[in-house]
Amino acid sequence: MKETVTDISAMLKSLTSQVQSMQETIDAQHTEIASLNRNINRLTNENRILRKRLSKYESPDKNSNNSSTPPSKESMKDEVVRRTKSLRTPSGLKPGGQPEHEARGKEMVEHPDAIEERMSEYCRNCGRDLSCVEGELDYVSQVVDLPAVAPITTEYRHYKKTCTCGCCNKGYAPRRRGSQITFGRNIKAIVTYLNVVQCVPFERLASLMDEVFSVHMSQGTIANFVQETLRKSRPAIQLLENLLKQSPVVGFDESGCYNNKRLDWAWIAQTAYITLCFRATGRSSKVLEERFGDALQRMVAVTDRHSAYFVLDFLNHQVCLAHLLRELEYLTELDESQRWSKDVTNLLRAAIHQRNVQPEETVEKESWTDRLDELLKANLLHLNDKFERLRKGLVKCRDYIFNFLENPMIPPDNNASERGTRKLKIKQKISGTFRADKGADAFFAIHSIADTAWKNKQSQLQAISTILSL
Template identity: 40%
Template sequence: MKDTVSDIVDILRQAYRNENIMKEENVVLKGENEALRIENALLKERLEHYEKPQLDSKNSNIPPSRESLKAQAIRRTRSLRVSSGKKPGGQVGHTGNTLLKSEKPDEVQTHNPIHCAQCGNSLQEIDGLAYEIRQSIDIPLPIRPKVTDHIGIEKRCTCGHCNRADFPSHVKPGVSYGVNIHALVAYLSTAQHIPFKRLVEVLNDFYGLQMSQGSVSNILNRMRKQGLIKYNEIKQEIQSSPVVGADETGMRLNKNLYWMWVFQNELSTFVFPHSSRGKAAIDSEFSDGLPNSLLVTDCHSSYFNMKTAGHQICLAHLLRKLIYLTVLDEKQDWSVRMLALLRESIHLQKSDNYSVSGIADIKERYKKLMEEDISHLWHDFREFRNGLSPHSEHLFVFLENLHVPPDNNASERSIRPLKVKQKVSGQFKSGEGASAFCVLHSIINTARKKKQDPFLTLIDIAKNVISYQS
């Protein structure tokens, strides 16, 4: 009996010890489980970063210059446009371009056979007939500057008065560069984005001009000063325009971050630099806003703080973001339907089926998409919708006013030369240099839009420069 009680006591003690061990193990396992849960959440967050599509210029606002090499290769084969199904290249009925013969050649050369190819007899005394005319186009070499001495003559009249002839307005005392050289330097630096050192080499190699980089800088500054009249005329054209596009991009000015702003329409381009990306920059040139203009831009808040006649946001920016969302989550179709809707709206403006009922249908479908529950999707989707919601009234203005474009591509094209200039030259070294580029680029780009020769436009400004100096 005593042994039985002792055995029971031992069993109970062992059970108690086992229970305590299990409780301790349970506490340890719970702690390990919580640690694993936290670690899992952190790893998911890190993995989310790598699983997201890589941002590039086709699915975000990242410029092509900041893309990876892989993204650059993909960009060359991907477009925001939907394929038309047509073969690449010139289409049926497309008018080709070819060199046309000039009716008034500068030189005529005749090529006569001297001996008969059959018998070897001389053909020099035999008259011939032209069987074919070919033309070649070339430039004369060497191209060398034309140096002109301007001699002022004085004559004394019989009355005793001494009369001196006036020099032409473009000829100043001493030795100076002429009108064409001023225009050429401005054109090569601004329109062709050639940096100072290479520009000096071009002038020496092609024209035999021994010019310093300081002289290039002085010429550009003089052209800037005399170009201000035309520059301000362009600004006035923008202020009176019913539709204006605007954009901005960063630049380096003596190692500091500045911003280049562009306001443009179909016939004019006005570009200016400023240290701010906010409304202060806009107010520096358009203090009263553009009250008579409908402004086409991205969603940058500074534009919506301006006084304007209305806004149209750029659909190209939205299409890029929707492409990113579609790749981010291929199982959902919300971004796919929104993408199709925006593309359809652009097509509607260009098609023969354009109608008021079609516009109403587009707007109604857009409203339903914006009201859909997308809380189960990634936060990127909600972020996109929340950012778009305040601008819903600015989305389809282009359908109601056919003079308004659905995108801001024209402004981006107008400001792209700055990025090319920055890429080859690095940065602007002074405010005068940045201002000179803006003034001359505005004049050149405006001339091209108006189907005018930009070089001849620069020559007209250079005439004022020379006249001003003398």
């Protein structure tokens, strides 16, 4: 039997009340869901931040073996590992001189400066006098030593002659203002050499000159010697710059330089026979553009992956493989279960070995680039973000990785440039910073000349002395 509705208004009122109650329930649930979503987003962000902080302790530490971190910033533990671990693979040979290795030792001079005869004047058994017995030569030895060092003072007496015409003639330079006692070229060269090449600070250098050479001088005098060498070295520095502009392959690098309470940048441009270091206030591409100009278009640059080098119009480019191998070493330590970083490492090492086996031959790079492309197609999204970041970086510079195979003049790494700036790091580790621009500029100029002399197997001290004689 059907139910009959007798009061429609009461029924509608009841339904309206139920709808309102359901709407309130929905609104309350919506508010609660929104609050839960906000909490989820907040917890997700906190989780990401905490994971990032935790990864610092879970990931392997970056040191000079697996990154570009300088040894001076390594921890004590990393330094111990670095000194006992090498990126080189074991050769299987015993340490020391190898078979057919040509031994080199000190040779006796044919004409010694002094000869001293040593013989016994009495018998050590019975005590009999042997002074009248003629001795028989047993063997000859030589001792190399230094003579007692003492400064040599030369007095110059200047005369003037008056002609019958009344003209006064002087055959020497005008009288110096101030002290009439000066230091000679050898002392200036030794002081400059010890300060720049051996990185001896002014105070210790003044003490050394006093103790060893009996030459008394102030720190201000040492600074004047270095500045004098800087002034006289400018033509040589200009010559080095001109030679670099004509060089087909040039290595570049830059490093931080603390100077006069600010951070400057030390730049180096070098070849196998030339080194040029200079200071700049930044590390952008404009530094090289202003210094070398159109000559960059004729150079093959060997650099790291710093972005400033890739906006310059070089003839060609070679990326330093040593930097890449260190980054790959870090990825291998980060996740030893994967094979990608190991395969790329083996490929780069094989290419370097190919160049070492054929040092003067041209090797086609297409097959090597194809092998690299196959590795760069790998999907690394399931690994740490650092893997994908390096893969993308290799994709950008793939055309500049194996250029050293096609041109034997191009080295596979930029280690020579890093060795050229190592002297700066030693200097700053000892002295901390440069106090003035002129001191920093003098160091870079004199270091350029000394390092160029060393590359050409010449005496660095003699090179500085030659500069001072100009």
